[in-house]
Amino acid sequence: MATSNFNRREFLKISAAFTGGLVVNLPLGKDAIAAGSGDFVPNAFIRIDRKGLVTLVMPQVEMGQGIYTAQAMLLAEELEVALEDVKLEAAPLNEALYAHPMLRRQMTGGSTSIRAFWKPLRIAGATARIMLIEAAAKQWGVDPKTCRAEDGFVFNETNSKKLAYGELVDAAATLTPPAPEGITLKSPEKFRLLGTPAKRLDTPGKVNGSLKYGIDAAPAGVKIAAIAVSPVLGGKPRSVDEKAVLAVKGVHKIILTDSAVAVVADHTGAAKKGLEAAAIVWDNGENASVSSADIITHLDEQSRQPGAVARSEGDVDKGLAGASQRLEAVYQLPFLAHSTMEPMNCTVHVRKDGCELWVGTQNLSAAKVGVVTATGLPPEKVVINNHIVGGGFGRRLEVDGIIHAVKVAMQVDGPVKVIWSREEDIQHGYYRPYYYDRMSAGLDADGNPIAWTHRVAGSSIYARIAPAAMANGVDPDGVEGAVHPPYKFPAMHVEFKQVEPQGVLTSWWRGVGPTHNIFMVESFIDELAAAAKADPVAYRKRLLTENPRALKVLEVAAEKADWGKPVGPRQGRGVAVQFAFGSYFAMIADVTVGTDGAVRVTRIVGAVDCGLTVNPNTIAAQIEGGAIYGLTAALYGAITFKDGRVEQSNFDNYQALRIEEAPHVETHIIPSAEPPGGIGEVSTSAVFPAVTNAIFAATGYRVRTLPVNARDLQKV
Template identity: 75%
Template sequence: MSTKIAGPSLNRRNFLKASAALGGGLIVSLGSIPTATLAATDFAPNAFIRIDRRGQVTLVMPQVEMGQGIYTAQAMLIAEELDVSLEEVKIEHAPVNEALYGHPMLGRQMTGGSTSIRAFWTPLRTAGATARTLLMQAAAKEWNVDVASCRTEQGFVVNPDGRTRRAYGELVDMAASLPIPPTESITLKQPSEFTLLGTSAKRLDTRGKTNGSLKYGIDASPPGTKIAAIAISPVLGGKPKSVNEPAALAIKGVRQVVITDDSVAVVADHTGAAKKGLEAAAIEWENGPNGSVSQADILRQLEEQSQSAGGVARSEGDVTAALQSAAIRIDAVYQLPFLSHTAMEPMNCTVHIEENGCELWVGTQNLSSAKQATATVTGLPPGNIIINNHIVGGGFGRRLEADGIAHAVKVAMQVKGPVKVIWSREEDIQHGYYRPYYYDRISGGIDTDGNPIAWSHRVAGSSIFARIAPAAMQNGVDPDGVEGAAHPPYNLPAMHVEFKQVEPQGVLTSWWRGVGPSHNIFVVESFIDELAAAAKSDPVEYRKRLLTENPRALAVLELAAEKAGWGEILPRGRGRGVAVQLAFGTYLAMVADVSVADDGTVRVTRIVTAVDCGMTVNPDTIAAQMEGGALYGLTAALYGAITFKDGRVEQSNFDNYLPLRIEEAPHVETHIVRSAEAPGGIGEASTTAVFPAVTNAIFAATGKRVRTLPINPEELKAK
């Protein structure tokens, strides 16, 4: 059986077009492009298949690979419907063209929000199915047989006689000349017909990463490239006051000192000379209006403004009356700090500016913003800007911002020839767009049977959407700021959720591997645990009572609890905590095993996750994302905090912004629920769940509730 393509989101403008490729070949593309047939050189599609006369299948990637496995997963979507082996698919990065490559869910040409499979599950499969249909039609025409009697397998169209077959490469010229199949005639495989999707395929990028042939942005080195080390004003809005240029130029290998409005860069033949020259420059800074900002100022502002009402995200039932009638009422304040992304590949960008054009080599999550920022700085028409995008050595949301590109372009405008601008780790940590500091007030009430009857939650923090996409703000509510808070998976009869926008002075904020859920899941799941404790109920059993109308959430909870051995009696100092969430279109439950020493030191020994992300592409990738995301979140839970003094970020490197060490990494188990639902996102899911799973386990071990992150061992010391 096959599924017909239908529905308002799958109209012809968003569907596939096929055209003849110059030099012979077949191109299948998707996106908002004119309905007329075009030559291959006349358009660049959102995501497309190219098949040449040798039968080589090329997928031009609409998304950016930054470790999440999307090279392989999106290629699997194509290969499944096209009936070719995964090894036959070649990957190319998409060029910059927002009109053709605009993300179906996000609008811009960008990668983020755990959407790469959710957004392209149908379009890329449809691209493969359309190509396969055209190839079958070409073969049927050659053989003068009914196309319905033909079939495909492993890059061949097979004749009804079962003996004759034609390789795809032999059919591309004829296939490219055929009319586009009507939308309603394109069929997709049913899950029962999948031979590749749902299997653990080897990643296509592993070989290139291990042998060094796969190039990251920092590896780009066009002929004649010079290296620049950069120092940016340590206070937002500051500028260079004095620079010892002669001392910098005296360093062997230094070629030039470049001063911009808010930075100083030393250009040299190699990195060592550039860094020595920058140190010799002995830069003094003029701080500007933010030079007195302190962490205490920021917290005071949040505490004060969180006491006044914000925009209403959800309001059901009479929460005020329910709180007044509650047998037990709990009021709590939760706080989560600013967080840096600290990707292992530091910020970098190589730029070559000529008289009428500009070319960049960079790894970015947001090609739209990259081109826009370059055009703004240079004044060049966007059509005169070429961006060569690369695989990214960790993004986590940091490379959604184009500030690093803008800094590099400003430097390159004063340099003849290509220049690679590389940030030090200190510049990377001290000049980030940070996960906002959140200050949440939450109240809840339970009846005499322990059932929740009232829930009031006010989120206070910076709004990213107010800066990035103001139109997304409705009634003063940032939709990302309340994701995971406004619609938790539980049945809560009286519920009121608000968002209070509070913008800290002198701090830039942005997305951080699941920014809204990364804080809201912590607050919601911690507070559910508080209600369970007040009701003297087991945390898992309490959640089960609230999930009777949510079978998918209930199923992952029961599976995680079973696999983790929930209910076992643990020794003194050990605890087991649970969290359940619906975020990024995925249901997930996590159980964490924690030990707390007498000195308050926390050690997470085991994490068990159960995930229902709908139909799966590559189970190995899901497991890898569960592991990597959990460890990334655990790092933040234990150590992550960016703080400010005199307008400056106090942290500078991995000695005072600690990463999780290998000996601290827990064993992570992943259990996937088989599902026929539409795919959900994976990249950020476990990062958000690990915060409350761990802190709830700490409560189970010590009886002490953690409401402020990162975890403070001093507060957990045995008395």
């Protein structure tokens, strides 16, 4: 049995619901999670009305990851209600109530939604259940121990009576909340819902169209705006052909801001035609000569210089000097755009006395600050209606699109919906940083690593977003997956070298730091195995004897993927193992490399230990989706610059994996009693090295720079 450790003052405040029901208002304090929450005390709300309807005000944003269903399962399990009886509401803008206890902001990201709310939501459900039972017991004049809750009813074991939750909420609302020692959470063997393949609660609304995304917002009188942002970062509009714009039927206005031009019209077609007619002349500013070649050259130069020490154990210099074999490699990963299905959009109504927004964002906290800064309004005058998100991937952690929309709306009477084109989206992103990493290792006579060094060189997102999180010059995200690999080395040295590219904005991309570090680490481990003339799986097993959870996922993945069985010519299997986001994961990819250099990934097998399972359907879906998203980047993804401009513009030259290219993806979940880990980004990180290691097995060619270059593979 798991008992909470909350003290009474921090624990619960019970009050009457707006409709005369029971509200459980749960402060998610420092004891709500194991670590990382600090002193920030947010809240989650559960409402039960007189009809027995349970409403969960969702503290996290649904963006396809299945969190609406998973978090509702946490509540329903302890509350003893059917999952389909839980109604969901997106949390309003209120940091005091809904800030994420690990991230300390009202935001969603980092595969933390279950890790952060696993315990608090269960405690909230259990607390409400206890109080409902007590209310029924008082009405019957019996001992609460003779009562139980099930399927939204309280049953009396003695007289076989039952009362529905809706009949008890008024009485329950008058009770004193239980002391912490009176709240006992279910042990896993008693779970009825958690761990089962529940159907997603948001699917019907997506199918019938009742579920509204930000782009669906339609306040009365809304106009549509098309926008063009300066193609060079820091540039500004110099001139436009206003007469030609206003000649387009349906156009109302052309607006110039400090860095963009927008055309406001009755509908999207008119807005786009008006923008095309604007003939914008740009002042490109100081970044007009930025090129990818210059950025890479700068990274190469800087990566040769020492960085901030993230981890240093043992005598690396001695190990390298005495090694039987010494290996060195440079690995590179490009800038990447997010390319979400729902294009960037925001609907805004600015009035003299306030500002209201309709948007789908991962970061309500930053959105609020940005709107307040742009409008000069007091925070209490800003209302943000957050919506379900049609793909976030980290792009909607940034609020530049919101600020652009607000600046446009400040010059429009009534609400205006600003929608980015796909070209604007791809060419004006906050990109996954370009990384340029240097690796070295020394092997003993048996091929075992005795020294390991890794210097990460690239942009620091934390230095911009949260500089206080930088410890002695180390970006914790920049070294995640590198500073604590699953393997143990006798001597190990990891550095972070911050290198900011000119004229490029960088931010988190699905998988954040591990998307690059897992590629570097697992690729180089594969190089060590090849140098030791060892099987890649067997070699990793040698290095994982002190890490049983990592070893287990590797063993299961290898067994399920038929590792060791023969493959055909120019076919290969590649493996990757990682610990990231609180979960252990192993992936094995089967690839075929054509004589034209084309790479076809035919099968992906993943084994995951993510602790206690909430919904295996969600886990499988996330492994599949993350693998496809990462595979797209591995084979095709790269944002490049010329003359300060992004060269890619749409899916014709920033290619996405096509349906016929998608491999079969298998997911095997390792039963575990450990606390839940994250799942939304694990396969995105692993697929890079799993595929490139398979390419090496098929061709003998080592891919050290992504995306995969077919021309290189034609030569082997």
